[in-house]
Amino acid sequence: MTTVDNGVNVQALLDARGALKDAPDAAQFTWRATSTWRNGVHSTTRIQNFFGLGQEQSHKTETVFDADHPAVFAAEDNGITPIEYLLVGLASCLTAGVASVAQNRGIQLRSVESTVEGQHDIRGILGVDSDVRNGFNDVKVTFTIDADASQQEIEALVAQSQKRSAVFDALTNPTNVTVAVA
Amino acid sequence: MLERGEVANSWRRERWESLRLLTPNWQSRLPGLHYDGPDRDGYMSMREVITFIERFATVSRAPVRTATEVLSLCRVDGGYQLATSGGPIRCRAVVIATGACNVPVVPSVREAVPDSVTQLTPFDYRWPDLLPDGGVLVVGASATGVQLADELRRSGRPVVLSVGEHVRLPRTYRGRDVLWWMDACGVWDQRHDEVDDLDRARRLPSPQLIGTPERRTLDLDALSASGVELVGRLAGLRDGRALFSGGLRNVVALADLKLDRLLDTFDEWAGTTGVDGAPERFPPTRLADSARLQLDLTRGEIRTIVWATGYRPDYSWLDVPVLDGKGRLRHHGGVVDSPGLYALGLPLLRRRRSTFIHGIEDDARAVVDHLAGHLAARL
Ligand SMILES: Cc1cc2nc3c(=O)[nH]c(=O)nc-3n(C[C@H](O)[C@H](O)[C@H](O)COP(=O)(O)OP(=O)(O)OC[C@H]3O[C@@H](n4cnc5c(N)ncnc54)[C@H](O)[C@@H]3O)c2cc1C
Numbered sequence: 001m002t003t004v005d006n007g008v009n010v011q012a013l014l015d016a017r018g019a020l021k022d023a024p025d026a027a028q029f030t031w032r033a034t035s036t037w038r039n040g041v042h043s044t045t046r047i048q049n050f051f052g053l054g055q056e057q058s059h060k061t062e063t064v065f066d067a068d069h070p071a072v073f074a075a076e077d078n079g080i081t082p083i084e085y086l087l088v089g090l091a092s093c094l095t096a097g098v099a100s101v102a103q104n105r106g107i108q109l110r111s112v113e114s115t116v117e118g119q120h121d122i123r124g125i126l127g128v129d130s131d132v133r134n135g136f137n138d139v140k141v142t143f144t145i146d147a148d149a150s151q152q153e154i155e156a157l158v159a160q161s162q163k164r165s166a167v168f169d170a171l172t173n174p175t176n177v178t179v180a181v182a
Numbered sequence: 183m184l185e186r187g188e189v190a191n192s193w194r195r196e197r198w199e200s201l202r203l204l205t206p207n208w209q210s211r212l213p214g215l216h217y218d219g220p221d222r223d224g225y226m227s228m229r230e231v232i233t234f235i236e237r238f239a240t241v242s243r244a245p246v247r248t249a250t251e252v253l254s255l256c257r258v259d260g261g262y263q264l265a266t267s268g269g270p271i272r273c274r275a276v277v278i279a280t281g282a283c284n285v286p287v288v289p290s291v292r293e294a295v296p297d298s299v300t301q302l303t304p305f306d307y308r309w310p311d312l313l314p315d316g317g318v319l320v321v322g323a324s325a326t327g328v329q330l331a332d333e334l335r336r337s338g339r340p341v342v343l344s345v346g347e348h349v350r351l352p353r354t355y356r357g358r359d360v361l362w363w364m365d366a367c368g369v370w371d372q373r374h375d376e377v378d379d380l381d382r383a384r385r386l387p388s389p390q391l392i393g394t395p396e397r398r399t400l401d402l403d404a405l406s407a408s409g410v411e412l413v414g415r416l417a418g419l420r421d422g423r424a425l426f427s428g429g430l431r432n433v434v435a436l437a438d439l440k441l442d443r444l445l446d447t448f449d450e451w452a453g454t455t456g457v458d459g460a461p462e463r464f465p466p467t468r469l470a471d472s473a474r475l476q477l478d479l480t481r482g483e484i485r486t487i488v489w490a491t492g493y494r495p496d497y498s499w500l501d502v503p504v505l506d507g508k509g510r511l512r513h514h515g516g517v518v519d520s521p522g523l524y525a526l527g528l529p530l531l532r533r534r535r536s537t538f539i540h541g542i543e544d545d546a547r548a549v550v551d552h553l554a555g556h557l558a559a560r561l
Contacts, residue, residue, distance in 0.1 A: 138472060156439050162432040172428035173417040 008103040026053050042068040042078045087116045089167040097161025110146040183244055186251035190235035193228055199309045202227050202393035206359050212238045213543045225393025256501040275522040275553050282528050283493035294419035296479050300486045310337035316485035321416050323348045325388035327490030328400050335410050346415035349389040350437040353399040356459035367451035370535035374515055384530045402467050413473045422480040434467045516549040522556055524549050
């Protein structure tokens with residue numbers, strides 16, 4: 001009998017894995033966000049509905065995200081910059097992975113902290129140097145984990161969480177992106 | 183026994199010149215035939231493998247009908263009907279032993295490769311001189327990929343190796359072959375019904391091993407040291423550019439961690455059995471600070487791509503509905519989901535050792551027992 005409880009319902013995830021194995025259509029999800037320009041480089045993006053398991057789904061509540069640029073970019077700083085949202089996505093995805101994998105492996109977590117740093121040469125977006133890319137040059141995540149496990153087991157948790165992470169994959173592999181005007 | 187070519191056909195037709203087995207000679211055993219030469223720890227060349235299997239065919243007096251290709255197999259009342267290049271055959275039971283590696287697997291991005299780049303699979307590859315001069319991109323870093331990258335680099339070519347998930351192994355550990363350790367502590371004996379995730383275990387890539395007289399290790403560090411450039415998994419091709427995953431560091435970390443766990447198993451086993459020698463640990467795989475994420479295939483730097491992206495069986499002749507959605511044979515330890523139909527020679531068919539030549543003895547015995555029972559029950 002395991003008494004490990006990281007608050008992740010691993011059984012439900014394993015059941016879903018079993019059920020979706022023979023039902024690939026139900027596994028097709030569409031995540032959506034709608035965004036509105038406010039003023040300057042400030043925008044508001046709302047997220048509530050998505051599609052999955054063959055039907056429309058909804059979060060409990062709508063979440064609203066403000067994005068802007070900081071004062072050093074001569075903006076009003078009504079929210080974090082868009083590229084910082086990628087850090088939010090990466091950190092939260094890897095952390096969720098650590099908790100799930102730990103639960104599945106019977107490892108009790110006490111604390112999981114991480115710092116994400118994205119190295120960004122802004123000469124790219126400013127068009128100063130065409131050899132500099134627009135996005136991150138390098139992203140570094142550092143985890144500090146307190147758990148009932150050896151250092152090796154903790155490293156394995158973090159490695160496995162990257163292996164199963166949607167955001168890690170989206171950032172490290174190319175994705176087709178189509179931007180259209182309605 | 184029907185064979186489309188000659189005895190040991192796959193070793194004659196589907197391997198490159200320099201290949202040696204990655205399993206040591208003492209492990210090359212077939213039922214009743216063990217290696218009896220002077221170099222038990224060596225690795226057979228293709229010539230030696232062919233001779234070994236020919237010898238087995240002779241001593242076992244296997245009733246082989248060569249140059250007889252099975253063109254189709256279907257179920258009929260009371261058994262099976264085959265169409266072969268030597269005419270039709272009817273039988274009550276069939277063992278499919280056509281091999282696990284009939285066709286090289288090549289990802290669909292191959293279609294987007296510019297025409298100026300020559301593309302080869304391991305079945306096309308013979309030796310380095312047959313490639314155009316210039317750089318080579320080897321895709322895949324399991325046994326085939328690391329061996330070909332190494333050989334091409336030694337021929338003086340610039341080589342870029344695209345690395346996905348892989349299995350890192352040192353050639354020797356505590357003075358003995360790493361496969362000796364796996365044998366001794368029972369890894370190869372693990373049964374199909376004892377493995378956690380059988381599906382995944384069956385898809386496990388081959389280990390980064392090479393059989394050479396000097397028993398050298400051929401992991402990513404060894405390749406980097408010889409000047410091979412490592413990049414991430416090939417993730418796509420766009421406008422003539424190969425795009426590589428930025429996740430290289432993690433696949434390397436996964437392989438390093440897995441190796442350490444395996445060495446822990448060896449050491450534990452050694453502790454309980456009193457094998458001499460002290461535990462060793464290998465430094466984590468070294469990587470450049472940042473690996474290239476793109477490679478322009480139109481610029482002439484890369485003249486050849488070698489797809490070392492795995493192999494799969496060919497069941498195009500099989501007209502019995504026993505394949506799963508991914509084209510894999512549905513079977514339980516070699517007993518296929520159709521009465522009287524059996525399989526041998528597939529990865530982890532019954533045990534981890536089923537993947538290798540030395541796995542056949544136990545597997546064949548179990549499968550033939552079942553087959554004999556099937557025939558007896560229907561007499
Ligand atoms: C590159 C490479 C390296 C390997 N290295 C090692 C190693 O070092 N050690 C090791 O133990 N294992 C190694 N293996 C695995 C090895 O192939 C197996 O261990 C073993 O050879 C399998 O034998 P088999 O007879 O089942 O299959 P195969 O050797 O593939 O034989 C299948 C036979 O079936 C014939 N055939 C196929 N289709 C038909 C048809 N429709 N009609 C008639 N005949 C047909 C083929 O011509 C072939 O002769 C390696 C595999 C590859 C691809």
